[in-house]
Amino acid sequence: MPFELFLDVRWILVISLSSMTFGIVSPLVLSRRLLFLAGTLPHSALLSALLAIILDRALSIPSQLGSLILSVVLVAMVLRMISRGLRPDVATAIFLSLTVSLTALSLYYVITSFPVRESIWSYLVGDPLLVTWEDVSYTALISLMVLGINLPLLERQALIGADRDFVKISGVKVSLYDLITALSLAIATVGLLKIIGFILEHVMILLPGITAASLSRSLRGFLLQAFIISLLGGLGGLVLGLLTGLAPSGCIGLALLSIYLVSSLGRGGR
Amino acid sequence: MRVRAENLSVRYGSEIIFDGETFELAGPGLFLVIGPNGAGKTTLFRALLGLVGLRGRVYVNGIEVTGDPERAGRFVGYVPQLNLIDPPFPISAKELIESAIILRKRAPTLRLNDRESSLLKSLIRDLGLSEFIEKPFQQLSGGQKQRVLLARALITDPPIIMMDEPFTAMDPAGRESLIRMMFELADRKLLLVSSHDPTLFLQKAKAVMALNRGIVAMGSPDDVLSEEVMRRVYGRSVVLVERCLHVVDYHAV
Ligand SMILES: Nc1ncnc2c1ncn2[C@@H]1O[C@H](COP(=O)(O)OP(=O)(O)OP(=O)(O)O)[C@@H](O)[C@H]1O
Ligand SMILES: [Mg+2]
Numbered sequence: 001m002p003f004e005l006f007l008d009v010r011w012i013l014v015i016s017l018s019s020m021t022f023g024i025v026s027p028l029v030l031s032r033r034l035l036f037l038a039g040t041l042p043h044s045a046l047l048s049a050l051l052a053i054i055l056d057r058a059l060s061i062p063s064q065l066g067s068l069i070l071s072v073v074l075v076a077m078v079l080r081m082i083s084r085g086l087r088p089d090v091a092t093a094i095f096l097s098l099t100v101s102l103t104a105l106s107l108y109y110v111i112t113s114f115p116v117r118e119s120i121w122s123y124l125v126g127d128p129l130l131v132t133w134e135d136v137s138y139t140a141l142i143s144l145m146v147l148g149i150n151l152p153l154l155e156r157q158a159l160i161g162a163d164r165d166f167v168k169i170s171g172v173k174v175s176l177y178d179l180i181t182a183l184s185l186a187i188a189t190v191g192l193l194k195i196i197g198f199i200l201e202h203v204m205i206l207l208p209g210i211t212a213a214s215l216s217r218s219l220r221g222f223l224l225q226a227f228i229i230s231l232l233g234g235l236g237g238l239v240l241g242l243l244t245g246l247a248p249s250g251c252i253g254l255a256l257l258s259i260y261l262v263s264s265l266g267r268g269g270r
Numbered sequence: 271m272r273v274r275a276e277n278l279s280v281r282y283g284s285e286i287i288f289d290g291e292t293f294e295l296a297g298p299g300l301f302l303v304i305g306p307n308g309a310g311k312t313t314l315f316r317a318l319l320g321l322v323g324l325r326g327r328v329y330v331n332g333i334e335v336t337g338d339p340e341r342a343g344r345f346v347g348y349v350p351q352l353n354l355i356d357p358p359f360p361i362s363a364k365e366l367i368e369s370a371i372i373l374r375k376r377a378p379t380l381r382l383n384d385r386e387s388s389l390l391k392s393l394i395r396d397l398g399l400s401e402f403i404e405k406p407f408q409q410l411s412g413g414q415k416q417r418v419l420l421a422r423a424l425i426t427d428p429p430i431i432m433m434d435e436p437f438t439a440m441d442p443a444g445r446e447s448l449i450r451m452m453f454e455l456a457d458r459k460l461l462l463v464s465s466h467d468p469t470l471f472l473q474k475a476k477a478v479m480a481l482n483r484g485i486v487a488m489g490s491p492d493d494v495l496s497e498e499v500m501r502r503v504y505g506r507s508v509v510l511v512e513r514c515l516h517v518v519d520y521h522a523v
Contacts, residue, residue, distance in 0.1 A: 027359070030358060030359055031357075031358060031359045033358055155372075155380070156373065158359060158361070159369050159373060161357065161358055161359070162355070162357035162358075162359070162361060162366070163350070163355055163357070165316065165319070165321050165339075165348070165350060166348060166350065166369075166370070166422070167373055168320075168321060168339040168340070168343070169319055169320075169321070169339045169340070169342060169343030169346065169348055170343055170369075170370060170373035170374055171340040171343055171344075171373065171374055172340075172373055173340075209359075213358075213359045213360060216360050217360050217362060217404070217405070217406045218360060218361065218362040218365055218404075218406070219359065219360065219361040219362070219365045220365070221360070222359050222360050222361075
């Protein structure tokens, strides 16, 4: 039998959109010195999604809206702890203790109390292969919003991370950019949770930026490469998953890791 | 061109760095700020630029800029202390210099125009940046970085320039060419420069401000660089070598 690969256009769409979004979220997190958030953002996203399911049942607040609001509140909370002078690692530890405990409680509650209409599973490992057209439009909405707002500002955002004082005296309203950063991270991580999953989000936040930073020699190159690496890893991992019959989110993680390893070997040889 | 502070007070928590200082610097000319580590040199620059919370008022060219970095930045070019600049991602020297112009533009025109490009070219030539202009800032030597930061401050051609320890990491040849350039600039601009090596400037400085948690002395180089004042500023680090005053700032080495 000739080699055949079935690709549903919906899979390609959600993976492209999500990996493009992380293709700017990742360098944003790195350039704004927020790498410590890479470990907390997936946690706050998962907790928001779970609490939103409960709120949906209890108060019929649509869970997609509820989760966005909760995520914004949680991210604002951790950033506020730091702006109040707490060290990032301490803030992270406190925040993780809180979110992990609440996640365990709400996960147990959701699984035991509600017949599983929402797929908790996909929040954990991500499931691009089960998406409906409704999921596709939601993913597109989140992605285009985050991409649309951040693409034109990305270079400035990075410059703030390089020299905040200088950007301020150059007339840029830095606090507005801080707000945009917090909102974008909160929205992207919870909005794409169902596609990417809690586990893979850790990798998608970290690796594209780190790989691009190690490869490039300029700011523009860094931003462009992070975007391309994320997209390549996403689509490559999807195809790999379909070929092997393994979970796409795991394959995407491995694809991103391979890109990192190959690039660091390449640098070693130069 | 003038920089004026009225009743300037800055504190970090309970630590008082400035307590009600009033002074005025009238340019053009070179003004020197000296003082040991932790004296408040960087804090003074950042306060004048509106980058730290403060009490009192700051005027630049008669316009109040208190706590307003955007307004202060219209008149002032800033060369921050070298060790405070460490971008967490690659950025080429050229991009860093151009950012001073690009940040002031509005999208979508995020490129230099012809006049700006030729200004950049002449800075690259005057500061000898051509060898490393495309290199990532992180990979430059200390002296090269210093020159890039200076170019970034100069490219907007501001009437006032503040340099925080610009000689850090510079070799003797680099120092000499930087001093020559500063003397030239001081004919047209107001330069406020902090340094741990005041002897470099003595002949040219219009005034010297000696800091140690507040302004200990301010005036002509001859007045301020007296043994008595230096002892108040630097304490025991002042040594007299054959009646020639040396400030040995062990922390700065
Ligand atoms: N952001 C800050 N928060 C708390 N304290 C600060 C902060 N910045 C500076 N300080 C304190 O204020 C004092 C003055 O610091 P400043 O950096 O102005 O000194 P400096 O004269 O520039 O020293 P150096 O020669 O080492 O550069 C120091 O004791 C420092 O610890
Ligand atoms: Mg300093």
